[in-house]
Amino acid sequence: MSDELFVVTVTYSPGPHLDRFLATLSHATDRPVTVIMADNGSTDGAPEEALERYPNVRLLRTGxxxxxxxxxxxxxxxxxxxxxxxxxxxxxxxxxxxSIDLLIEAAGRWPRAGSLGPLIRDPDGSVYPSARHLPSIIRGGMHAVVGPLWPSNPWSAVYRQERTDPSERAVGWLSGSCLLLRTAAFAEVSGFDERYFMYMEDVDLGDRLGRAGWQNVYVPSAEVLHAKGHSTGRDPARNLAAHHVSTYTYLADRYPKWWQAPLRWAFRGALGARSSLVVRGSRRARAKGR
Known part of the structure; x- marks a missing residue:
């Protein structure tokens, strides 16, 4: 295995976050690193500035x-x-x-790991529940429907594994905000499903890796901090709606048979109603904040 490591990040006017991302990479590994910025149309100049400041950065404009x-x-x-x-x-x-070296060391311990993810901390230092079970009809459905109204409900707690002590273990899926991926596994499942514009693509990837015989491994000895929401915060209502569309795509794919059509209709109706409620709430809150 070559010592050179490629790091792919998707940029969309990332602002000062990108410089912190690149500057702290030297903390994560001693390996030579090449960073690929897959840019989705940034207008803030941050990717271009990074290209000038960091010799190990490449810019791929997606158009x-x-x-x-x-x-x-x-x-x-x-x-x-x-x-x-x-x-x-x-x-x-x-x-x-x-953090990166620890993920790579764990990949050696887990030869069937298709993806490995670190412990992720929120800006306040709390641990984000980034290693989760796959959403079942009951567990995932109850989390989706009652989670916003009753955050401490037992279904969400089990789904998010938030009451489980951090330990290195195989899980259903890992947050796509930071993943070490085995190229052979990623290729075998044809990468990310491009129907997902945003949200749920990491859940879908974890599920498809598992179905193909690979593992998703949580490695809490490796830690990163995730500022979260630098792009999604620009239009929260739009992104809440996108989350519900992606959730329906994921669930409908898992129950595709003709006789499961009533279940898909139920998913669509429940998610549509929930989307309308949270989007309206988001728009009202944003209007009040102006």
């Missing part, structure tokens, strides 16, 4: 805002032939000490 998974797939196709492992991470991640 439009193609969504997260599609941009990652383009970067992998363009740059990653012949690699064994690569990183996919949001540009608002800040790297903890040896």
């Amino acid at each position: 439009a805002n193609l969504g997260y998974g599609t941009a990652v797939n383009r970067a992998v196709t363009e740059y990653l032939a012949g690699t064994d492992l690569f990183i996919v991470a949001n540009p608002d991640v800040q790297w903890g000490p040896r």
